[in-house]
Amino acid sequence: MTEHDDRVSRALDAIRVHLRSEAEFGLEALSRAARSPAPVESRAVPPVEPRIEPRVEPRTETPADSRTAPPAAPARPVESPPPRPTPVAAAAAPRSDFVPRVAPLRERLGSADARAALDALEADVAACTRCKLHATRTCTVPGEGHANPDLLFIGEGPGEEEDRSGRPFVGRAGELLTKIIGAMGFSRETVHIANIVKCRPPGNRVPEPDEIAACQPYLTRQIELLKPKLICTLGLPATRTILGITQGIKAARGREFVWNGIPVIPTFHPAYLLRNPDDKPLVWQDAQTIVRRLIGLGATLPNPDALKKFKDPPPDAAP
Ligand code: SF4
Numbered sequence: 001m002t003e004h005d006d007r008v009s010r011a012l013d014a015i016r017v018h019l020r021s022e023a024e025f026g027l028e029a030l031s032r033a034a035r036s037p038a039p040v041e042s043r044a045v046p047p048v049e050p051r052i053e054p055r056v057e058p059r060t061e062t063p064a065d066s067r068t069a070p071p072a073a074p075a076r077p078v079e080s081p082p083p084r085p086t087p088v089a090a091a092a093a094p095r096s097d098f099v100p101r102v103a104p105l106r107e108r109l110g111s112a113d114a115r116a117a118l119d120a121l122e123a124d125v126a127a128c129t130r131c132k133l134h135a136t137r138t139c140t141v142p143g144e145g146h147a148n149p150d151l152l153f154i155g156e157g158p159g160e161e162e163d164r165s166g167r168p169f170v171g172r173a174g175e176l177l178t179k180i181i182g183a184m185g186f187s188r189e190t191v192h193i194a195n196i197v198k199c200r201p202p203g204n205r206v207p208e209p210d211e212i213a214a215c216q217p218y219l220t221r222q223i224e225l226l227k228p229k230l231i232c233t234l235g236l237p238a239t240r241t242i243l244g245i246t247q248g249i250k251a252a253r254g255r256e257f258v259w260n261g262i263p264v265i266p267t268f269h270p271a272y273l274l275r276n277p278d279d280k281p282l283v284w285q286d287a288q289t290i291v292r293r294l295i296g297l298g299a300t301l302p303n304p305d306a307l308k309k310f311k312d313p314p315p316d317a318a319p
Contacts, residue, residue, distance in 0.1 A: 112147075114148050114226065114227075117225045118142075118222070118225055118226075121218065121221055121225065122140075122142040124218070125140045125198045125218055126142075128140065128199075128218075130214040130215070131199075131211045131214035133199035133202075133207075133211055134199055136200070137158075137199035137200055138164055138200075139158075139163055139164065139165065140166065140198045141158035141163065141166055141167065141168050141198055141199070141200070142194070142218070142222070143168055143192060143193055143195065143222060144167055144188075144193060145189065145191050145192035145193050146189060146190050146191060146192055147192075147225075148227060149190065149191045150186075150190075150229045150230065150297075150299035151184075151191040151192075151230055151232065151290070152191065152192045152193075152223065152228035153177065153181075153191060153193045153194070154194050154195065154219070154231060154232070154234065154238045155168065155194070155195045155196070155234040155235065155238055155269060156195060156196060156207065156234070156235055156237045156269065157195045157196065157200060157207050158197075158198070158199065159173070159200065160204065161174075162200065163199075163200035168195055172271075173269070173270040173273075173274060176270040176273060176274060180270070180283065182303075182306075183284070183287065183309065184287050184290065184291050185291060185301035185302060185304060185305070185307060186303070187302060192226050192228065194219065194222055195238070196215065196219055196238050197211050198215055198218060212237070212241055216241070219241075223260075223262070229263075229294055229297045229299050230263045230264070230293060230297065230299075231259060231262055231263070231265075232264075232267060232286075232290055233266040233267075234266075234267060235249060235269030236248065236269075238269075239252055239264075239266040243257050243259060243266075245257070249266060253267045254266075254285060256293065265289060265290050265293065267282075267283050267286035267290075268286075288311065291306075291307070
């Protein structure tokens, strides 16, 4: 090693020591400034220090921010590359925590609000003794599904398995309804399923008028919270409860009625279909009517491929 090399080496050592000591004070800008000829500049930088911190924060949002944020600092262009790693890493942790939390919350806000209100309603139902059905129930069955659905199914009342599980339409009729919902391009999770009474009538009898009347405020509130684009009533008791009509289900099915501004299309109850499988094509026909109407109302099918099986899919809605 020549004498010159030795001098350079010692000078570099001195610079390293200096930089380390500056770094200990968190003066990353200074350390770069110190590379420039005058060490005096590094003294002048302390006022910049507070500026460095605010700059580092916005920078974690987008890499571009970090470049635009620091307005002044003389040594700025040189600053960006070297000392970044440490402060950025430190600031990135809280930021990356924060950003994902905010974005999904905003998207879910409507549903979260509706879900919270539905939870409160379900708690009321769980404690309800407004009619005699409370005395024989195992579980209340308020309904389940999406909190802001395009499509709401309303059936009659919980059966034995629903009473045991607290979930609507989980027996054989429920399995059939689930298949119908799937054929329509939806799933149980993307629609909502409810009943006109939330407790099981003993022996699966039809709910009595006083029971329906006692439970109706819950159903009305439920529909107001769910705000479906369309309601499909399943069977005569649900259809008459919602629409107040006197005609039979065979006359009403597949036709469009309106409840408080919401289109209502009745069809047969799946339990009826289990006993009368020859009428399944009629329900399929009603299901297609419902989907076409929903598309006309601006609904988006979660599974648009389902339309391929429609006898007469609407041309403008085909996938
Ligand atoms: S059926 Fe309805 S009104 Fe009757 S006890 Fe159950 S929740 Fe209350």
